[in-house]
Amino acid sequence: MAESEIPDNQKTKDNNSTLSNYIIATITAVVYSMAKYPETSPINLFAMFDDSIWFFGNLIAALIGPAIFAGIYYLIKRKGFSKVFAWATVVLLFLSYVGSRIE
Numbered sequence: 001m002a003e004s005e006i007p008d009n010q011k012t013k014d015n016n017s018t019l020s021n022y023i024i025a026t027i028t029a030v031v032y033s034m035a036k037y038p039e040t041s042p043i044n045l046f047a048m049f050d051d052s053i054w055f056f057g058n059l060i061a062a063l064i065g066p067a068i069f070a071g072i073y074y075l076i077k078r079k080g081f082s083k084v085f086a087w088a089t090v091v092l093l094f095l096s097y098v099g100s101r102i103e
Helices: 018-036 049-077 081-101
Strands: none
Touching: 018 049, 018 081, 049 081
């Protein structure tokens, strides 16, 4: 059986793990939610059950915007959803946090 038809100089190695991209996005969302709403973070020892539910709701809501952006990109290019999702999460949540702190 013949080897791949792609020449060696055109082969790309995919060293980016999809799981690591999702972990980066999740950690970014956790840091954003803890920074934006410190009174509801699970680290706060006085947070009640309702506050923890509020925190995880914010966590999911923080990931919806970047997921929509990455989904649109994926529909157009048909590659790199997890990588675009991770970078979009970092950029959009950073801009959201900085924008909310401007007075």
